[in-house]
Amino acid sequence: MPIPKWTIKGIVDDYDTCGCCGRRGLKRTVALMPLDADGNEDGTAEDVAYYGTACAATALGWTQGKVTDTARAAQAQQDQRDAQARRMISIYAPVEFAPVWDQASVYYGRNHGQRDTGVRATDEVAKLLAEARAQLADTTTGPARPSRIEDFRRYVVIFTRDRRVYLVQHLSDDEAERQAQGDAAVRRTEEIRGSLAVVAALDSESARDVAYADDLTRRWNAHAWQAAHA
Ligand SMILES: [Zn+2]
Secondary structure (H helix, E strand, C coil): CCCCCEEEEEEECCCCCCCCCCCCCCCCEEEEEEECCCCCECCCHHHCEEECHHHHHHHHCCCHHHHHHHHHHHHHHHHHHHHHHHHHHHHHHHHCCCCHHHHHHHHHHHCHHHCCCCCCHHHHHHHHHHHHHHHHHCCCCCCCCCCCHHHCEEEEEEECCCCCEEEEEECCCCHHHHHHHHHHHHHHHHHCCCEEEEEEECCHHHHHHHHHCCHHHHHHHHHHHHHHCC
């Protein structure tokens, strides 16, 4: 069997023109990354071609159904990697310039098994952040996604008495509205006799992670928010 010349990276809603036949007004296109003779990805986001499903099917020698299924699965993986990247940035970006001991404490606190193994927390944090930023900057299947501390939004997280997440709510940028949200959250927390945290994160899933994190992680998180909005 010949090695295919392309691999499907995902589905794109932003391009409505097929890069193969030039047909316009397509609902979506599939992102095709060129492969070298050994079947390895050969290029960056700039080398990706965007084809309609019909032309992609011809290029790959597949049915359109297989193209669509494969593209959906690839896009789901991209979305998962994005979500993971947002979590890593929400946890670690605030400690990026923290003292080494704090950085180590935050990192090993989440990676117990690596303590005393020679794995250097500062290197790992730098690597995780670089990978996460590269993931969110990747434009293969759409525009770059927010990844900076300045892009964090604030969330209130309410826990039940047994420390399960009861509610994650984005706090409004409008002060009066935020005050009302805060009052309601405090009331609700008292009603269920839970506890409450306010954290900053790139999305609500990450906010949940930050809220569950240790005190030191949350202190740096609060500090980063204040520094970014001073
Ligand atoms: Zn086409």
